[in-house]
Amino acid sequence: MRYARALIPTLKEAPAEATSASHVLLIRGGYARKVGAGIYSYLPLGLRVLRKIEAIVREELDRAGALEVLLPALLPAEYFQETGRWDEYGDVLFRLRDRKGGDYHLGPTHEELITDLARREIRSYRDLPKNLYQVQTKFRDEPRPRGGLLRGREFIMKDAYSFDVDEQHASESYAAMRAAYERIFTRFGLKFRIVAADAGSMGGSRSEEFQVLVQSGEDELAACLQCPYAANLEVATTPPYPRRGPSLSELAPREKLHTPGQGSIADVAAFTGIAATSFLKSLLYVAGEQLVMAVVRGDHAVSEVKLARALGVSEVKLASAEQVRAATNAAVGFAGPVGFTGRLVVDRDAATVSDGVTGANETDYHFLHVAHGRDFEGEVADVRTVVDGDLCPECGATLGTYRGIEAGHVFLLGTRYSEAMSATYLDEQGAPQPLVMGCYGIGISRLVATILEQHHDADGMIWPAAVAPYAVHLVQLGREADVQQAVLELERALEQLGVEVLVDDRDERPGVKLKDADLLGMPVRLTLGKKSLESGGVELKLRREPGKDRTRIVALSGAAEHVSELVQRALREASPSEAA
Ligand SMILES: [Zn+2]
Numbered sequence: 001m002r003y004a005r006a007l008i009p010t011l012k013e014a015p016a017e018a019t020s021a022s023h024v025l026l027i028r029g030g031y032a033r034k035v036g037a038g039i040y041s042y043l044p045l046g047l048r049v050l051r052k053i054e055a056i057v058r059e060e061l062d063r064a065g066a067l068e069v070l071l072p073a074l075l076p077a078e079y080f081q082e083t084g085r086w087d088e089y090g091d092v093l094f095r096l097r098d099r100k101g102g103d104y105h106l107g108p109t110h111e112e113l114i115t116d117l118a119r120r121e122i123r124s125y126r127d128l129p130k131n132l133y134q135v136q137t138k139f140r141d142e143p144r145p146r147g148g149l150l151r152g153r154e155f156i157m158k159d160a161y162s163f164d165v166d167e168q169h170a171s172e173s174y175a176a177m178r179a180a181y182e183r184i185f186t187r188f189g190l191k192f193r194i195v196a197a198d199a200g201s202m203g204g205s206r207s208e209e210f211q212v213l214v215q216s217g218e219d220e221l222a223a224c225l226q227c228p229y230a231a232n233l234e235v236a237t238t239p240p241y242p243r244r245g246p247s248l249s250e251l252a253p254r255e256k257l258h259t260p261g262q263g264s265i266a267d268v269a270a271f272t273g274i275a276a277t278s279f280l281k282s283l284l285y286v287a288g289e290q291l292v293m294a295v296v297r298g299d300h301a302v303s304e305v306k307l308a309r310a311l312g313v314s315e316v317k318l319a320s321a322e323q324v325r326a327a328t329n330a331a332v333g334f335a336g337p338v339g340f341t342g343r344l345v346v347d348r349d350a351a352t353v354s355d356g357v358t359g360a361n362e363t364d365y366h367f368l369h370v371a372h373g374r375d376f377e378g379e380v381a382d383v384r385t386v387v388d389g390d391l392c393p394e395c396g397a398t399l400g401t402y403r404g405i406e407a408g409h410v411f412l413l414g415t416r417y418s419e420a421m422s423a424t425y426l427d428e429q430g431a432p433q434p435l436v437m438g439c440y441g442i443g444i445s446r447l448v449a450t451i452l453e454q455h456h457d458a459d460g461m462i463w464p465a466a467v468a469p470y471a472v473h474l475v476q477l478g479r480e481a482d483v484q485q486a487v488l489e490l491e492r493a494l495e496q497l498g499v500e501v502l503v504d505d506r507d508e509r510p511g512v513k514l515k516d517a518d519l520l521g522m523p524v525r526l527t528l529g530k531k532s533l534e535s536g537g538v539e540l541k542l543r544r545e546p547g548k549d550r551t552r553i554v555a556l557s558g559a560a561e562h563v564s565e566l567v568q569r570a571l572r573e574a575s576p577s578e579a580a
Helices: 021-028 044-063 078-083 111-121 167-187 265-272 304-311 321-328 416-420 444-454 481-496 510-520 530-534 559-574
Strands: 032-036 039-042 074-076 095-097 103-106 130-139 154-164 192-196 206-213 219-224 230-232 255-258 280-287 290-297 343-347 356-359 365-370 379-381 399-414 424-426 432-434 436-443 472-477 501-504 524-529 537-542 552-555
Touching: 021 032, 021 444, 039 044, 044 130, 044 154, 044 167, 044 444, 074 078, 078 111, 078 416, 111 130, 111 154, 111 416, 111 436, 130 167, 154 167, 154 444, 167 192, 167 206, 167 399, 167 436, 192 219, 192 399, 206 219, 206 444, 280 304, 280 321, 280 356, 290 304, 290 321, 304 343, 304 379, 399 416, 399 444, 416 436, 436 444, 472 481, 472 510, 472 530, 481 501, 481 524, 481 530, 481 559, 501 510, 510 524, 524 530, 524 559, 530 537, 537 559, 552 559
Parallel strands: 192 230, 290 343, 343 379, 472 501, 472 524
Antiparallel strands: 032 039, 074 103, 095 103, 130 154, 154 436, 192 206, 206 399, 219 230, 219 399, 255 365, 280 290, 356 365, 399 436, 424 432, 524 537, 537 552
């Protein structure tokens, strides 16, 4: 492709609203343009990346035996009504009405539609297993679309759905998809962790996220430094701490301390000289109809997901200041478990605090020398978030906390949708049985941005070879006849070897061209001009090796073969071993 004929509208500045690296670079590099909040157009370079991502995903899913279908994006309301999600989805659903007054919506996900297809077309155990996938545009009216392609209101996903005769076979389908995902993310050149996620809210039995590790990620996770254990921070676990300090019988009597205006643990810790680890932090939550007090150690945070699980409710919400005052007769900051009459949940590591400090349920007062089992009783459960340095529940090594972007999700759904929609097959005895399902998503358009979040520097994008719009960016410097001829021959030689090349033949200053080459991020940069010809050929530089000293001159004869070999090697390095 010749740059002068291409559509690559690079910009010096990105719009002020672009804060993530990928958002800035995709706009500056002319890969994408905003059309509305969370709605983007792909320009030719952006579309090439998108198509390459799709191609790798298709290749690996086909290899895993999945079958591609294409369901509609415009959905009659009846399918979501059947499972209750027409109401559950609320404002996230883009709803519309046709000329006859019928209710429709744009698909945010396709479990209902695929389950409907399965109940019509899958008759008997002989038709199973089946795994159906599609690459489809999805619509969600996100309250806060952000990050360019990271969280849009219109986005492209690959969604797959497996159907099996029972849980065990469904687990095998799940494992096969998980393995396919590992291959896919490895081929994209991503550093990622497979993270246990909260399966509870969707009624499934197993759920894992593929989290791409980047500082800008909005998800928090904990991962072992030694073994594969990783979990979303909200559900990560760690072994309970051993009990330290005095036993209940040795503990000094409880003492009330005047702490005027000191409602935070930091204030009281400074005032008393007692470390935050000896505090019993008490927070009030609304859980359904109940007001519940959760107690964690002063240096820990309540995991609302774990608390909801411990209470057997779908979610909990922090109580308002008025609710706290009504329940404790004290201002926020002075609540405590001693004398609290409502439901009380005590974290395992708060229950082993042997000489604690806590709010006295009286404004401006705290208690000293408080311990669970003597001064108060509560249900003991794991309700805190793990912290950096906690121990791995699998191997005992240290856990680290990371930020990530969820780029894929595998989910063992069980029979939630098949039971709600009566999707059954006939077993060997001819009896109807519910289909056992799994669902598996990959955010295709989000990946364009996610890959960039991990692969860029101050000068621009650094595309992995597998998804780069072009493998080679050939910069022509000068318009002398021998330069033009050499560029043309090199371009043809590369194309004959199947190497995709973008030739910058624009009438621009060298500085502008080289800056654009860095910004656009093709893996191999070739620079050809009078100077390089005099040095014996064409200058070669790999984008992932920044710095002027990394350039080298390659003789024109054999340059195309050399570059082709470089590109092939980059692809091989990123490809997962066949044994995997
Ligand atoms: Zn471990």
